Amino acid sequence: MEKRTAGDPDDEDITFTDLSPAQLSEQLHAMDTPVGPEAIGAWLEKADIRYRQIRKDIAGGHHPDRDAQFNRIADLIEEYEFTGNPWFSMDTKSKEQLGTFYRKGRVRSTEAFLAFDHDFPSWGDGVVIPHGIFDPVQNLGHINLGLFHDTSQFACDSFKWFWNRIGKRRYPEATSILLTCDGGGSNSSRKYIFKHDLECLSESIGMEIRVAHYPPYCSKYNRIERRFFSHVGRACSGMLFDTVDTAAKLMRRTTTSTGLRATVNIIRRCYEIGRNATDQMKEDLGIIYDELLPRWNYRAVPEITQ
Secondary structure, eight states: OOOGEETTTTTTEEEEEEHHHHHHHHHHHHHOOOOOOHHHHHHHHHHHOOOOOOOOOOOOOOOOOHHHHHHHHHHHHHHHHHOOOOOEEEEEEOOOOOSSOOOOOOOOOOOOOOSSOOOOOOGOOOEEEEEEEEEEETEEEEEEEESSSOOOOHHHHHHHHHHIIIHHHHTTTTSSSEEEEEEGGGGGTOHHHHHHHHHHHHHHHOOOOEEEEEEOOOGGGGGGIIIIIIIHHHTTTTTTOOSHHHHHHHHTTOOOOOOOOEEEEEEEEOOSSSSSOOOOHHOOOOOOOSSTTTTEEEEOOOGGOO
């Protein structure tokens, strides 16, 4: 048994075995110590030795300005909540194939759903890209489902749709919006094209938009990850995304005992990929950068308010 027991090299208190209670029972019987699988299972449970999944919890690095940016984000959130202005956590969930494809999870049913035995994209009907906006103050989330590409235009159009139809009704007196997001993907902190599209968004809704990016290797700290997307995943667990309408219907079921609710919309526009900011775009860029950690903290202000 010692050969089938292992431990965590970084934590001596963590041990594990790949033997099942039945296999442990067989080995104990061979050692003239008869113990049934049920008793072994109860002992393992009492010792808190149970089936667990590998947790993706180790950061890939540590940026020297990590703590300073976390403090800055905390200060901004406190400021916006104090003034009554809204702040939102924004991110894109992993895209999924549409069609009769296997999805992880289990559901209660009289028979198992059937799916293709391979996940070839050519067998499907495209993809669905969930872009999420989470309001931690009101515990409400919104998802816009894209059907083509996760681009900066898509991210900004997604927020524009949300703000014009939902956000400004919740916050009719708002004078500024704070968006917290990671530093990659469609809202990359390094891309001028995102800042250009952010300015267009600010002009379109007539509102100052402040952005605060999480430092590298820290995207999992974004509130939307654990407080909204995790529950969306649970609501859709084990169900087929055969059409985008099915995916939207399933995501709308997202709820928790603490009152979380979800709204879902479908954006059918096809966005151009490979866009880069032109020299003229960079020259005309009116983004206002903070003095503290400007690469992660900046504002887009519509001309009418400048």
